[in-house]
Amino acid sequence: MTRYQHLARLLAQRINQGLYVCGERLPSVRALSREHGVSISTVQQAYYLLEEQQLITPQPRSGYFVTPHQSAHPMPALTRPPQHPVDVTQWEAVLEQINMRQQPGIMQFGDCTPDLTQPTLKSLWKIISRIGQQQDIRLLRYEHFYGAPELREQVARLAIDSGCHLTPEEIVATNGCHEALSIAIRAVCQAGDIVAVESPGYHGILQILHGLNVKVIEIPTDSQTGISLEALELALDQWPVKAVIVVPNCNNPLGFIMPERRKRALLALAQRFDIAIIEDDVYGELAWEYPRPPAIKAFDSDGRVLLCSSFSKTLGPGLRVGWVVPGRYLDRVLHMKYIVTGFTVQQTQFAVAEFIRQGCYPAHLRKMRQLYQRNLEAFTAAVLQHFPCGICVTRPQGGYLLWIELPEVVDTAKLNKRMHESGIQIAVGSLLSASGKYQNCLRLNYGQPFNASTEEALKKLGEAIQQAMEEDLVELEK
């Protein structure tokens, strides 16, 4: 670390600690130069760096001031993952995260479970119970390998909203979106192949790639517009990439919706390099905008997009009702479906199909979108209030996941372990990178009802972050 970087970090820590409060004037360049025994230019460079980080703001002829909290808070910049294929690892850390979730009484900021308590789900419970009463023998039988016809019909109907005109025959039901992704990936690549992903990206996808010994190239991704097409093009030029996997609508974890022209441009790029696109649309129905944004699949003229989705984020993951629309890869996807699980559970397919058929789904979605949008405001405000200055927070355009960049000195894996003792769990940023980047980042689920205990947990989290920063400062000042 150079002198000016060291000084900048020291000043950042003081700001974050509240030694210099928001809006306060910072010491003059000359005063700092004397205090720390460094040159004027070193101090100036340190100030430039902090300005770049939006921590301080220069005012002409008055000096530097601590940047006040803004409603338009700083957002994460375009990410910069390593630009070469890597092997994913970190399975142990993912398993640890999953196991933590299984402990009762934990404040779950770390997982991706939606709010399951809303009254718009009541009809679903009724339907589930009635299906049992009817003693429909199809529940127990091997039935349609592709999935229940009534479910595939309803999925085809819903797909119209995302711009996709599908027949039920193009849809294969799966055990959640996870199986859909697993078989879609298997359908287009093999061990040793290279796949491009958003960075940060959903750890489930990364672990599937890991399990298949597929290498991953992480592509820089913008928190408002999505995967960098320029960086992707460079990667496609340089490496024999087989497919690109994206979550273009209400991205996990960044919350963006790719603008339509970028979706079309991504498809054109895939066509030019003749690669497949695996599109995870699992949060697509939860966009604030109405009508919902189109899937890339909507523009797919040559069947190269494998659209994966489920009702896990809208109705409940325990149902395990997902699907894949594999386009030209249908035969291969069917084979992979067969070798992975053979058949999909029947009852929940029937229940979800009936819930949609009865017209309960749009009202439920409307309710959930409103709820999550309200939650987002409350969560963001609480995070900005309780977390130290100098953090970047995403502005999701749908879904219920918030991505937060903390100062680089904070290791969120350590933070997670510390918080676990207080009954709070976060999603550790480094799990969402094949190369283990984003160690200073975390993902929060704001889908749960926002109440006093949520706020208290966020406050505790903020304090722990503050403490981690102070410990680093003590180290620095030694």
Next chain:
Amino acid sequence: MTRYQHLARLLAQRINQGLYVCGERLPSVRALSREHGVSISTVQQAYYLLEEQQLITPQPRSGYFVTPHQSAHPMPALTRPPQHPVDVTQWEAVLEQINMRQQPGIMQFGDCTPDLTQPTLKSLWKIISRIGQQQDIRLLRYEHFYGAPELREQVARLAIDSGCHLTPEEIVATNGCHEALSIAIRAVCQAGDIVAVESPGYHGILQILHGLNVKVIEIPTDSQTGISLEALELALDQWPVKAVIVVPNCNNPLGFIMPERRKRALLALAQRFDIAIIEDDVYGELAWEYPRPPAIKAFDSDGRVLLCSSFSKTLGPGLRVGWVVPGRYLDRVLHMKYIVTGFTVQQTQFAVAEFIRQGCYPAHLRKMRQLYQRNLEAFTAAVLQHFPCGICVTRPQGGYLLWIELPEVVDTAKLNKRMHESGIQIAVGSLLSASGKYQNCLRLNYGQPFNASTEEALKKLGEAIQQAMEEDLVELEK
């Protein structure tokens, strides 16, 4: 084909056609020699061959007689698959078979669905319905990654009957036995590896191996005692085999139960060559003998057996409630579980666990065992009555699958297509072999209630087999 083989086949056809009836004296050697213009020794060789096939019986100083139908009917001999690793193919044929199943009104002799109509299942329906009424939010949530604790507890209790003393923590719930096998196989081998299997063997296992690009060596298997340990040892000596996959209890398709000493010997062999055993016990609860036969897992002292099972054959496949007990491979199996489907559907796990907890399971099993044993008698009698002479039929020791070897001239894939027009489906023998053997074999599901329409269907099947043989005879006599 040599002269004597040609003559033997001609005579066999005549017997099967009823030109020579059961118990009738066959022409003398001299007469046949004149009739066909062949040497005396050629006729003698032909008769020896037919005697070997148990089609004719010599009586001292009286000549040869057509073997009468016996209650102890001829059983398939030890199989003779090619003794080198092969790539599995035949996915298209398996898919065709699955698709046929999805057509309504088919007489399903081809699939593996149990009888789902028995009153002992009534409590299961009640439980399924009540779980919906209770609005237990765990149904919708991501819950325990390993599976519902209540289910794993009940599975551990049941396992005692098979000689396995397990804790719930050793058990991982899966989406049916199919997923259990899929992740067990993934846990112990990779693309390019070699795995040993019984021959014939369950096509689901073969297709999983195919999908993973694992090579298969088929081991000769006896229809009463199971996989030939001698042949397996030769294969292990010669090839770098990673694992052996067996269905030792109520085998699919042969119906045998491996004697306990052979189970122990198989384990000793696996220990000596340091390979894993993947044990599919999915029909194990349906053995005629009581208490049920032990699993190989019961003798597993060093954790090399991965026990796979489910409630698909005892309660219903549509529930998708299975499990794997991976022994020393637990970590790897968890990873594979995560990358394959992530989580298992909740409701049916709860329902099955409650069904067992309430004590309904043993009575149901007792009922099903009695039913299938009765069905077996009726089916076997009908097959022996309506099918031509000269067939071999297994004598299952449990389960509900019958394996029939027809004369070699009958191609059961063609037969299946022909029967499909009459609304009858069989399981084609060649699908149960990696190398496409057993083209003259078929598997029948006798789990369905035996009634007039079942008998009518078997009669039609017998006629179609007869017809296929006659067509071959016409070809021969040209």
